[in-house]
Amino acid sequence: MPDTPAVEPRSLRADAQGNLDRLLEVAACTFQRDGADTSMRAIAKAAGVGVGTLYRHFATRDRLIEATYRSEIARLCAAAPELLESSPALDALRTWMNLFVTFMATKDGMGEALRAILVDDDEKMTTRHLLADALGELLSRGVVEGTLRDDIAPYDVLLGIGGITLIAGGAAQSATRNRLLDLLVDGLRTDGPRPRDA
Known part of the structure; x- marks a missing residue:
């Protein structure tokens, strides 16, 4: 029996995954x-893509919404190590x-x-743990670099x-949001304020 070519199927799978990733990225921007x-x-x-292609991947709007949510979580978690490859921990943290x-x-x-789809409390906690783990990677690198506190x-x-x-998530509140996020980062720095002793 002749060997089955391996390169072409992998390429097709990569193309299909790329199309799916593009659909989910566009869906996220559109929903936002x-x-x-x-x-x-x-x-x-x-x-x-044609609407038929979208429905082949996601038979219902609910399935698209759920997949978009999961994709965005995965992207956010993956961003932490990616940012650390090119930026110091403080900069990577602020970008994250x-x-x-x-x-x-x-x-x-x-x-x-989305709230009607995600009704499982265990799943919600899993999501929070995933995001906290990604954030923990950023904080740990900052501790190693000596720029972030080790008691957070x-x-x-x-x-x-x-x-x-x-409280400041809207587009019109970007200045307030950025100021508050900068304050939060300042509180995490090694030269930031320390909690008072009890």
Whole structure:
């Protein structure tokens, strides 16, 4: 039996994955801008594919919303080590915070539709742990570099970023949000304020 060529199938799979990634990226931007009620046809057009291609991947809007949410979490988690490859921990951390704000805006854009899909509390906690782990990687590098404190729990920082996003997450509030995020980063620096002894 002749050997089956290996290169071509891998290439096809890579192309298909690339198309899927493009669809999810466009869906995230569209949901963030226009909300969960945007048409599937509009998403397909923005992604440069036919609506039939979109429906072949995602038979319903709910499936697209869920897949977009999971994709954005994966992108945010993957961004931490990628940022550390080219930036010091402080810069990488601040950039990651901006990405988190974008993630939250996308999540808010999917609104009630997403909340109706993600009803499992265990899954929500898993998501929080994944994000805290990614943030922990940034904080740990900063400790090694001597720029970030070693007494900070990643989940506490995650709550801080989330709180800032809740009160100043809108596009018109970017100046306030950036100021608050900068203050948060300042509090994490080794030369930032330390908590008082009890």
